[in-house]
Amino acid sequence: MSKEELVILDCWVSPFCMRVKIALSEKGLEYEARAEDLFGGKSDLLLNSNPIYKKVPVFLHNAKPLCESTIIVNYIDETWSSPPLLPPCSYGRAQARFWADFIDKKVFDAGGNIWRSKGEAPVEAKREFIEILKQLEEALGDKDFFSGDTFGFVDIIAIPLTSWFYAIEKLGNFKVEDECPIFSAWMKRCLKRESVAKVLPDPEKVYEFVIMFRKMQGIE
Amino acid sequence: MAEEVKLFKTWSTPFGLRVVWALKLKGIQYDAIDEDLSNKSALLLQYNPVYKKVPVLVHNGKPISESLVILEYIDETWKQNPILPQDPLEKARERFWAKFNDEKLLPSIWGVFTKEGKEREEAIADSLENLQFVEEELTGKKFFGGEKIGLADLVFGWLAYLICVFEEVTGLKIIDERFPLLLAWIQEFSELPIIKDNFPPHDKLIIRYQAFYEKYHPAK
Numbered sequence: 001m002s003k004e005e006l007v008i009l010d011c012w013v014s015p016f017c018m019r020v021k022i023a024l025s026e027k028g029l030e031y032e033a034r035a036e037d038l039f040g041g042k043s044d045l046l047l048n049s050n051p052i053y054k055k056v057p058v059f060l061h062n063a064k065p066l067c068e069s070t071i072i073v074n075y076i077d078e079t080w081s082s083p084p085l086l087p088p089c090s091y092g093r094a095q096a097r098f099w100a101d102f103i104d105k106k107v108f109d110a111g112g113n114i115w116r117s118k119g120e121a122p123v124e125a126k127r128e129f130i131e132i133l134k135q136l137e138e139a140l141g142d143k144d145f146f147s148g149d150t151f152g153f154v155d156i157i158a159i160p161l162t163s164w165f166y167a168i169e170k171l172g173n174f175k176v177e178d179e180c181p182i183f184s185a186w187m188k189r190c191l192k193r194e195s196v197a198k199v200l201p202d203p204e205k206v207y208e209f210v211i212m213f214r215k216m217q218g219i220e
Numbered sequence: 221m222a223e224e225v226k227l228f229k230t231w232s233t234p235f236g237l238r239v240v241w242a243l244k245l246k247g248i249q250y251d252a253i254d255e256d257l258s259n260k261s262a263l264l265l266q267y268n269p270v271y272k273k274v275p276v277l278v279h280n281g282k283p284i285s286e287s288l289v290i291l292e293y294i295d296e297t298w299k300q301n302p303i304l305p306q307d308p309l310e311k312a313r314e315r316f317w318a319k320f321n322d323e324k325l326l327p328s329i330w331g332v333f334t335k336e337g338k339e340r341e342e343a344i345a346d347s348l349e350n351l352q353f354v355e356e357e358l359t360g361k362k363f364f365g366g367e368k369i370g371l372a373d374l375v376f377g378w379l380a381y382l383i384c385v386f387e388e389v390t391g392l393k394i395i396d397e398r399f400p401l402l403l404a405w406i407q408e409f410s411e412l413p414i415i416k417d418n419f420p421p422h423d424k425l426i427i428r429y430q431a432f433y434e435k436y437h438p439a440k
Contacts, residue, residue: 052320052353064309071315078308094284094293101286102270135270 006031009046009058011038013209015108016069017057018160018199023073025195026156027080039216070100073156085153096147099139100157106132107161114172115164115210118219121172129168130179137182144189151193159190159200166203167210225250228264228276230257232420232428234378235287236275241374242291244414246298288318291371303371317357317364317372325350326378329394333386333429334436344392351399358401362408373409380406381419389429 006024010017010033017033024031036046036056049058049065058065059072061079066072077085086093110132113125136158140146146154165176165187177184190196214220227243227250229236243250255264255274267276267283276283277290279297284290295303304311328350331343354376357364364372379402383395395402410416 052324061309066309066312066316068316068319071312071319074315075308075312078311090293090296091279091282091284093296094289097289097292098284098286101289 004029005060005062007060008033009036009043009049009056009060010034011036011056012201013163013206014056015160015163016055018163019069019156020057020059020072020076021199022156022160022195023076023085025199026083026085026151027076029076029080070104070157073153077153083150085156087147087152092147096153099136099146099154103136103154103158103161107158108164111161111164111168114168115214116217116219117171126172126174129172130174133176133180133183137180140182140186145186151190155186155190159187159196162187162190163200163203163206164210167207170207171210223249224278224280226253226278227251228253228255228261228267228278229274230255232425233274234382237418237420238287238374238377239275239277239290239294240418241377241415242294242303244418245301245303245369246294247300248294248298288315288322288375291318291374295371303365303369303374305365305370314365314371317354318375320350320353321372321375325354325376329383329386332392332394333390333433336437347394348398351395351402355399355402358405363405369409369412369415376405377409377415380410380415381422382425385422385425385429388426389433 006029008017008020008024008031010021012035021031021033034043034045036042038056042054046056046058047054049060050067053067055067057069057072058067059075060066061075066075073085086096110125110129114121114129117125143149145151146158169175176187191200225243225248227236227239229239229252231254240252253261253263255261257274260272264274264276265272267278268274268285271285273285275287275290276285277293278284279293284293291303304314325347328343328346332340332347335343363369364376379395383406386392387394395406397403410419
C-alpha cells in the first residue's frame, strides 16, 4: 500500500488546529504540520484549499482538502477506525455530537468576551464563561472523560480551548480551578495524555500571543 | 420492543422541518408535538434543558437536541434511504455544507430581512457571496447529494419555500437569474412529494413573516 500523505495547514496557537493534531496522534498517524503566517500572508495552498473561510486548520489527505476542525476530527475517526474516538452506540454518539457542538458554539467566543475587553473584563462576560464551564461540568458528571472511561471525541474538541484559559484568567482576574473544580480536574487528566501534552502550547506563550494580539487590535 | 418516536417542533421552524423530512424519507412513524414557544411545555424544558428549543427528537424516552445532531442520529439508527454517504470524504462534504448553511447562509439572508440601511447593504453583499458558493457546489449535480437528496439538501431545503416568502414581504429579489443552478435545484427539490407535502402553508408564513418584518422595521 502506498504511503498516505497527511498534511495540516497549521498555526501553533489555534485550538482548532490542536484538535486535528491530537486526533491524528491518538490514531498513531504521522503527519506534516505546515505553519501558516496568518498575519503576514496566507499561503496559496491555504487560500485555494479553503476559499470560503480562508482559515486554518486545513487537513490534506493525499492532497484532498478538508476544512472545519470538528468535521476534520470526524473524518479522521471514520477513515482510521482504531482506536474509536466516538462511543459505539448511536445515542452515545448523539450525546457526544451535541456537546461538541455546544463547545464549538460557546466556549471560544465567551472566552473572547473576556480577553478582548478594554480595561477590566465585564462581570457579565466572566459570569457567562463560568456558567458555560459549569454546564460542561454537569455533562461530565462523575465520569473521567465526557463519554465515560476513555478519552475521546468531546475531550479532543474541548481540551485545546483550555490552552487559552491562563490568558483568560489573567485578563479576567479569576481562576477556573476555584470556580469549576470538576472541569479543572478533567483538564489535568487530559493533560496527562501524551497526545495532548505534546500538542498544547505553553500557556505563558499563549498569554504573550494574546497580549500582542490585543496591542495589534488597539485594545488596552 | 415497539419503537416510540416523538418530535417536538413548531409548525413553522425550518430546523424542525428538516427532521420531519428525514423521518418521512425513511418511513418512520412518529408523534408530532407542536409547541407554543411563548408557553413551552414542561416536557420540552425537561428534554432540552440546555437550550430549551425545538426541535427535540425523543426515541424510546431518550431525547436528542440540535437538528444536525438529530439528523445524524436518525441516519445511524434507521438505515433505509440513507441521507449521508458511506465514503468519509463525501460525508465530510455534506457536513461542511450543512454547517455553512446554518452558520453563514441563513444568518446572512436573515440579516437582509431584519436589517436596515448600511447594515442591510452589507447583509445583501454577504448573502450574494454565500449564494454564489452554494451555486458553484451544484455544478454538474441534480441535488447536493448527487442523484438523490441527502443531508445538505434537507438543510438547504428552507430555501425552497421560505425565500419566496422573504421576497414577497421585503419586495427584494434574493435568488435571481444569477443563480440558475440554485433555481433549478429549488424546482427539483420542491417537486419531491415528501418535500412539498410537508411545506408549511404559504399564506400562514406570509402573515408570520409580515409581522416579523413590521417588528424589525417599525413605521416611522
